[in-house]
Amino acid sequence: MKNFVPRVAAIHDISCFGRCSLTVIMPILSAMGVQVCPLPTAVLSTHLGGFTDLAFHDFTSHMPDFFHHWKREGIAFDCIYSGFLASEEQIDVVQQFIDEFSSNHPLVVVDPVMGDDGKLYSIYTPQMQEQMKKLVKRADILTPNYTEACFLLGETYQGQVCDVAQMKKWLLRLAEFGPTTVVMTGIPFEHGKILTFGYDQKEDIFFDIVTDHIPAKYPGTGDIFSSVLIGSLLHKDSLPVAMERAVNFVGLAIKTTFQADTPTREGVVVERVLPWLCREVWEK
Numbered sequence: 571m572k573n574f575v576p577r578v579a580a581i582h583d584i585s586c587f588g589r590c591s592l593t594v595i596m597p598i599l600s601a602m603g604v605q606v607c608p609l610p611t612a613v614l615s616t617h618l619g620g621f622t623d624l625a626f627h628d629f630t631s632h633m634p635d636f637f638h639h640w641k642r643e644g645i646a647f648d649c650i651y652s653g654f655l656a657s658e659e660q661i662d663v664v665q666q667f668i669d670e671f672s673s674n675h676p677l678v679v680v681d682p683v684m685g686d687d688g689k690l691y692s693i694y695t696p697q698m699q700e701q702m703k704k705l706v707k708r709a710d711i712l713t714p715n716y717t718e719a720c721f722l723l724g725e726t727y728q729g730q731v732c733d734v735a736q737m738k739k740w741l742l743r744l745a746e747f748g749p750t751t752v753v754m755t756g757i758p759f760e761h762g763k764i765l766t767f768g769y770d771q772k773e774d775i776f777f778d779i780v781t782d783h784i785p786a787k788y789p790g791t792g793d794i795f796s797s798v799l800i801g802s803l804l805h806k807d808s809l810p811v812a813m814e815r816a817v818n819f820v821g822l823a824i825k826t827t828f829q830a831d832t833p834t835r836e837g838v839v840v841e842r843v844l845p846w847l848c849r850e851v852w853e854k
Contacts, residue, residue: 589837
């Protein structure tokens with residue numbers, strides 16, 4: 571049994587229905603023996619995909635009050651993990667948070683949630699893209715999907731098979747922003763496969779994992795991947811071990827959900843597969 575309980579500040583929205591953001595991040599990291607302290611960016615009745623007329627409450631103005639209280643109480647974090655941010659102001663708030671809680675050198679993970687399938691989310695303006703690049707510079711670990719990597723690098727999205735040599739160059743360019751570790755997900759690969767590609771700048775080593783493409787797309791899988799990756803790294807697993815665990819867990823979650831034929835907008839049935847993750851973490 572591992573005695574150390576790492577603490578993560580998770581800066582994400584709460585979508586109360588649909589299994590994404592904090593509603594999957596918290597149970598996954600808790601199952602991995604990590605304490606999660608949520609700093610909500612917004613509270614939504616559902617996530618943004620597949621629902622209409624949702625209730626939305628922006629939390630931007632409250633965020634500094636929360637973390638200033640944490641600061642006064644002497645609370646420290648082993649990791650700062652940011653995801654979907656809905657405005658330039660929120661990106662600024664995250665940078666302020668990193669400054670306030672940097673004294674113990676926490677691991678800073680930025681998941682630059684900006685888009686998918688070659689398209690930016692509707693709220694993302696050119697100004698927000700530039701602000702996100704500034705936040706990426708503050709990261710130790712960056713976890714973009716293929717679409718987000720295209721926008722960060724100013725590359726044209728190609729929905730076809732990607733060249734491995736080219737993807738290596740992209741990872742190197744993303745690392746030049748500042749992160750020492752970059753993991754890119756959802757890269758189209760040959761024979762209907764999907765490539766997950768990682769780069770460790772300190773060791774100057776690349777790691778790749780190829781998996782089968784499953785013809786279904788669910789919200790929250792990026793949040794799930796990054797959460798498992800973070801949980802593994804905080805317990806001192808190597809990057810390739812952390813990547814493989816995250817890829818396997820997401821794949822199992824997608825396959826289980828696809829077989830159950832539940833509505834796509836409800837996300838993956840993470841409740842069914844959490845026992846696998848617990849065995850993977852605690853029985854080895």
